[in-house]
Amino acid sequence: MKKKFEYKGPNMRKLISWRSLPLVVLVILAFILWRGLNSDPKLLPSALIDKPLPAFELPDLFSTDKILSRSDFIGKIALVNVWASWCDNCRREHPVLHEITNNSNIPIYGLNYKDQQSLARQQLQTFGNPYIAVAVDEKGTTAIQWGVYGTPETYLLDQQGIIRYRHVGPLTMDIWQQRLLPLVNQLKTEKT
Amino acid sequence: MNLIVSLLVLFITYTSSTIAESKDQYPLATIEQKQQFQQLLKQIRCVVCQNQDIADSNAGLAKDLRQQVYTFVKEGKEEKEILAYLSARYGEFILFEPRFAKSTWLLWVAPFVLLILGTVIIVRRSVK
DSSP states (O other), rough: OOOOOOSSSSOOHSSSGGGGGHHHHHHHHHHHHHHHHHTTTTOOOTTTTTBBBBOOOOETTTTTEEEEEEEEEEESSSEEEOOTTTTTHHHHHHHHHHHHHHHHHOOOOEEEESSSSHHHHHHHHHHHOOOOOOEEEEESHHHHHTTTTTTEEEEETTTTTTTTEEEEEEHHHHHHIIIIIHHHHHHHSSOO | OOHHHHHHHHHHHHHHHHHHHHHHHSSSSSHHHHHHHHHHHHHBBBEEEEEEEBBTTHHHHHHEEEEEEHHHHTTOHHHHHHHHHHHHHHHHBBBBBOOSSSTTTTHHHHHHHHHHHHHHHHHHHHHH
């Protein structure tokens, strides 16, 4: 049996009028709120995305006479990890930092945040040191310049030292592979 | 009766000692500066304990930011400057009252737009 197609749906002219505005607004609102259900409201986007890593001058954790500055951390695509020995989540992400240094040529620099230098050194001796260099921000004043609010935090810098991404909370292999690595590859193809 | 009295004494001691403590920690020369300092603290969100302002919060960052704001007030910086300094580093969210800027104009304007839109719709329907 062949049936002729008869349109039995809603009257299209009636739909596309200003009367449907409340429904449209509702749908848009519902979509926005649904998106919000999946995001953590406590996470703040960095205010420094696409801005240069702020200048700093801090002592080196392993030779405190030596002063590290911004130029020591930039020049290559790199990660800067804000951590402390008192921070449990930092310990949790430590193996991930090691894996990143083992599996990629991305250097990781550390900012030791409001910590005791002896405890920080001890932590790295016990659990291994994934960092090329660690700057000591004992008072946390440099961290304020970066907008640090929750350790651990990890910043991705491009070759010019511009902050391209910030992750708050412990780094996982998932985050590295799904968020950071694609960005790293994209930065590698960008012209300097 | 004795219980009530002792609780009251405890309460008064606790509150007066915290007020005294905060005064000593951040000594300022003039009353205007003291007021400015207290008012500023109430406008700045503790981004760690996000429903508190940095006057109340015990978080380490709140303490650091209090110290920074105190230093600025002592130096004579204006309220606008201090709030701009913080939002440049932490984003608009650190301010309890978002300022009227490119990123927040929609936030400010939307309620009025919706109000006008709603009124227009209602008027049109009732005229018909």
